[in-house]
Amino acid sequence: xxxxxxxxxxxxxxxxxxxxxxxxxxxxxxxxxxxxxxxxxxxxxxxxxxxxxxxxxxxxxxxxxxxxxxxxxxxxxxxxxxxxxxxxxxxxxxxxxxxxxxxxxxxxxxxxxxxxxxxxxxxxxxxxxxxxxxxxxxxxxxxxxxxxxxxxxxxxxxxxxxxxxxxxxxxxxxxxxxxxxxxxxxxxxxxxxxxxxxxxxxxxxxxxxxxxxxxxxxxxx
Amino acid sequence: xxxxxxxxxxxxxxxxxxxxxxxxxxxxxxxxxxxxxxxxxxxxxxxxxxxxxxxxxxxxxxxxxxxxxxxxxxxxxxxxxxxxxxxxxxxxxxxxxxxxxxxxxxxxxxxxxxxxxxxxxxxxxxxxxxxxxxxxxxxxxxxxxxxx
Numbered sequence: 001x002x003x004x005x006x007x008x009x010x011x012x013x014x015x016x017x018x019x020x021x022x023x024x025x026x027x028x029x030x031x032x033x034x035x036x037x038x039x040x041x042x043x044x045x046x047x048x049x050x051x052x053x054x055x056x057x058x059x060x061x062x063x064x065x066x067x068x069x070x071x072x073x074x075x076x077x078x079x080x081x082x083x084x085x086x087x088x089x090x091x092x093x094x095x096x097x098x099x100x101x102x103x104x105x106x107x108x109x110x111x112x113x114x115x116x117x118x119x120x121x122x123x124x125x126x127x128x129x130x131x132x133x134x135x136x137x138x139x140x141x142x143x144x145x146x147x148x149x150x151x152x153x154x155x156x157x158x159x160x161x162x163x164x165x166x167x168x169x170x171x172x173x174x175x176x177x178x179x180x181x182x183x184x185x186x187x188x189x190x191x192x193x194x195x196x197x198x199x200x201x202x203x204x205x206x207x208x209x210x211x212x213x214x215x216x217x218x219x220x221x
Numbered sequence: 222x223x224x225x226x227x228x229x230x231x232x233x234x235x236x237x238x239x240x241x242x243x244x245x246x247x248x249x250x251x252x253x254x255x256x257x258x259x260x261x262x263x264x265x266x267x268x269x270x271x272x273x274x275x276x277x278x279x280x281x282x283x284x285x286x287x288x289x290x291x292x293x294x295x296x297x298x299x300x301x302x303x304x305x306x307x308x309x310x311x312x313x314x315x316x317x318x319x320x321x322x323x324x325x326x327x328x329x330x331x332x333x334x335x336x337x338x339x340x341x342x343x344x345x346x347x348x349x350x351x352x353x354x355x356x357x358x359x360x361x362x363x364x365x366x367x368x369x
Binding site: 006007008009010011012013014034179180 | 251254255256257258259261262326327329330333334335
């Protein structure tokens with residue numbers, strides 16, 4: 001049983017369920033100090049994965065869908081850790097499904113998926129089942145129905161919360177699969193990222209920012 | 222043939238101590254690594270974690286005692302028995318110390334976040350210790366039946 005990161009994992013604090021957290025148990029600076037104990041190659045792969053699928057990176061999306069596909073393909077070529085690759089594919093699948101739901105809500109047809117055709121194994125499946133409410137993927141991704149409901153109701157906050165919960169639940173078994181290995185470390189990092197994003201949510205600030213954007217648009221036009 | 226049988230006797234004689242010590246090294250290193258990590262996270266109770274990290278060292282002590290119990294003038298008659306008993310006892314001690322190290326590491330990892338479960342989290346490590354004690358005691362009992 002390979003347990004290369006016993007000290008590192010033991011030096012990481014307990015992360016409470018993100019929806020119950022009142023504060024982050026560890027700062028980014030301190031987390032990075034602890035992550036210095038990672039093997040160089042593992043650290044490089046984790047950095048690539050973070051740049052690609054961390055929650056906060058998903059807020060700073062690349063300019064076009066084609067850019068996103070190119071970036072993910074390039075990153076995946078450099079990532080050899082099987083569990084990390086699986087997680088990245090899961091996140092990309094999740095984003096592709098949400099993109100499909102959004103495009104359909106906006107009145108597009110299946111051809112709108114063309115720019116992301118190489119992003120995920122599900123793109124062709126989604127295009128084929130475009131008229132099905134859940135793209136016939138509810139058995140694989142049980143959250144699709146709930147996500148569709150939030151999209152239909154323009155409830156972005158609830159949708160974010162659902163997506164965070166889905167990722168969090170996915171990371172739990174990954175960490176358990178190798179409690180003192182790389183899997184536990186990267187699961188912690190992505191969970192911490194979600195927790196930070198959750199704590200950074202500020203309804204008042206978001207409303208103010210939204211109103212500023214509306215004003216900007218009105219002034220431009 | 223006789224030198225080979227005697228050589229196996231020597232292997233069996235030293236196996237409990239050597240294999241027990243190897244197991245303790247692995248176990249203490251695992252649990253000690255976890256203790257070192259936990260020291261970064263907790264403000265107090267450091268000695269508690271270091272103490273838990275030392276738990277897998279008991280297998281070396283058992284190995285010493287079994288080796289002493291097997292010690293006698295080696296002959297063609299008693300060497301096969303010493304080999305079988307010593308080697309198997311040694312392997313049991315090796316695996317138990319190694320597994321106990323993992324159990325201790327897990328205990329340290331969870332109890333640093335929730336001190337109140339410190340005692341109960343040590344139960345798996347104590348169970349593993351129990352199996353090591355079985356192997357140890359029965360090695361002593363059976364050693365008495367090997368011809369002097």
